[in-house]
Amino acid sequence: MDEIIDIEIVDIKLIEKALELLEEKKFSELRSLLEEQNPADINDVIDELSDEKSVLIYRLLPKELAAEVFVEMDSDKQEYLINIFSDSQLKDVLDELYYDDTADIIEEMPATVVKRILKVASPDVRKAVNELLKYPEDSAGSIMTTEFVRLRKSYTVEESLEFIRSVGVNKETIYTCYVTDDKNHLIGIVTAKDLLLSERNEIIADIMEDNVISVNTLADTESIALMFGKYDFLALPVVDNEDRLVGIITVDDAIDVMQEETEEDFSKISAITPNDTEYLKTSVFKLWASRIPWLMILMISATFTGMIISKFESALAVLPILTAFIPMLMGTGGNAGSQASVTVIRGISLGQVEFRDFFRVLWKECRVSLLCGIVLGVAAVGKVMLVDNFLMKNPEVTIFVALVVGITLFATIVSAKIIGCALPLLAKKIGLDPAVMASPLITTLIDTVSLLVYFYFATVILNI
């Protein structure tokens, strides 16, 4: 069978060529090269450059393309550019941007820059952007655009096409058009496909889809991103509390949310404070700051496990080999716990598991953990007898020691899976982020339980 080709999504050759032309000051050749490129690729070039050189590249681009590249840029570079723009240059860029992109840029800028942007912007832009900035972060309102095509149900297809032709160029999408009544209520949608495939004299009311899925301006963006995955939408209408159409969310913005939420979850389950810059572009200090808090919390919470061990110091002194199994017990417990917690955390993130499923989840994990616990417990007894007793001939290791290890492993796995599945759901219930539960708290709890069980059985079975 043919081999899959691993493609790179950053065009290294383009970057090298562009840097070379820049170095040699061959600006007109550089301009012709860049004019042909996608804005995202041009931004990859800019990403490699200092602020000063970025400006050089930026100034080579035709106005419209320059604005498209501007949207792609890091907020630091955007800020730098805005600061060196004259008022009229800034206005030119703002006029080219979609309102939602302008709002996104403003959210990242310091107050003085925001003030200047809003001062320079045309009244239309200012009004639309101010409107968008009112919505809380992570709400539908904060990622929607107000530039969409609005039709009347009395229009014919011909009239609609004419209307789209007159306004379409400034709309973020023309592929889904929204039909509203006099009070601006959303009463239907018509796709460009419907319009193109229908007869010119048909009436919108007859071809529109009137069962429309929409979301409130305050709906959370994570669920909205999932809706795009579920329904294969290209755009989703956003309505206010009175069901009036106020904006739309396009699939590209939904993909961005999906990617951000995923990376946030990855960070949290590995005990890192989320951070939205690319790894290689994040400063050492920033990486340190996002990692040290959880390491610190974990180190301090390990005081408990240390205290438990100190308490049973005398038991360990009698039978030092018991110490040798502690890493295995705690390691397996940690892994068993994170298998359950990550599964449940993802289920919650994907909207597949809710708090109301608490007992279903618990019952499932009980059974899975019994199976895992029995198999691993038996395997551990076998391994201890085979390796430590038979092969390494350690006189301290008896069948009773093996039994203590096996039983403890069993109990550790069962409790690890139960703690691992329950904590994220409880966190969700009380309004905390389930993903934050993944590491520190669960690990500490499982370690504590596993040590207590270990020493209990050691004292009971081995009489120490």
Added chain:
Amino acid sequence: MDEIIDIEIVDIKLIEKALELLEEKKFSELRSLLEEQNPADINDVIDELSDEKSVLIYRLLPKELAAEVFVEMDSDKQEYLINIFSDSQLKDVLDELYYDDTADIIEEMPATVVKRILKVASPDVRKAVNELLKYPEDSAGSIMTTEFVRLRKSYTVEESLEFIRSVGVNKETIYTCYVTDDKNHLIGIVTAKDLLLSERNEIIADIMEDNVISVNTLADTESIALMFGKYDFLALPVVDNEDRLVGIITVDDAIDVMQEETEEDFSKISAITPNDTEYLKTSVFKLWASRIPWLMILMISATFTGMIISKFESALAVLPILTAFIPMLMGTGGNAGSQASVTVIRGISLGQVEFRDFFRVLWKECRVSLLCGIVLGVAAVGKVMLVDNFLMKNPEVTIFVALVVGITLFATIVSAKIIGCALPLLAKKIGLDPAVMASPLITTLIDTVSLLVYFYFATVILNI
């Protein structure tokens, strides 16, 4: 500020209402209810039902909607339905499906069902599907569709619109049209927006975008999904080795890939064999099977750490308090390692980090780990002196013990971060999946290093 509304992407009320109507055998009411729904929502209802009752619902739906719902269904239900379909019923469904959906369904079916599908399918379908099935899993060819609109550069806008009207209804998207030459080479794209906003007599050659980004049939789907995120495409053309256009990938399929790849990564970094069914729908046995192998590997690999501890049993017997710090050292090491490894694994998955960045990554992690190690090492010395020495007045704990713990913690964190960032990159280099490196191997290595360092400094500084 207003509160974000947590929306549910499964419509519980619809499901309850549908089940109620089904229970009461109010079929015509049920049909009217379902006819208004999105296929994905109807499938949520079917998901709650037995195979027999699913058939009841399925038979109520109008032909076209039924086919759309069929695509959404679990492969088990699809297989059940296909088995009870007559040949002509099966053909009706197949005629309604897009070729790529048929190919996807076939991939999940046992050989006998596949044979029957291909026998019943019309020659066109059979040919197209056989073509698609040739491509290896995870290749562009395996997720593309061959139903797209092909234009000639000599067409006028008017002719193109007429052409779309004649063929569009069977195409998966008409929003991006592809311009090809006599030899079927892709020479440009025209969007429906371009067509709608241009004058009717303009020539395609003049309005088409001729700098087109395309991928080879064998390009890997994970990178393709990232391209959709980067370039905001609605569709991406796929070409063969001779640069002939053979298909397109639409954004909804790219989103599916993105979601699958993400879940695979989450599974792997939590030491679970990936599995594409929803958690609550996965059987206990399947969950067990996806979790036990890694737990077993981890348990067995912990033999090493056990052996190290046995070897230093006498040192621990002299100063039993040393045992109390082992969980903290290993726990912090594990966390520090997974912070680095998950960060790098995600960087690789997102195409932001490549093997050629090896030394950049290593240098970054060295500095981050020095910072983390110094802070935590000092904090550990302080904590041990404050809690164990001063508060708990443990006579065994001296400043030298605290120093051993602090130095070991420092060394553990530095080595954990270096191992954590290096292994995924090395795995990538030799063609293994970086995500698989996250748990077992890294944990075992870090635990081993940390114990060796601990006992080394314990013997040197404490003279035991």
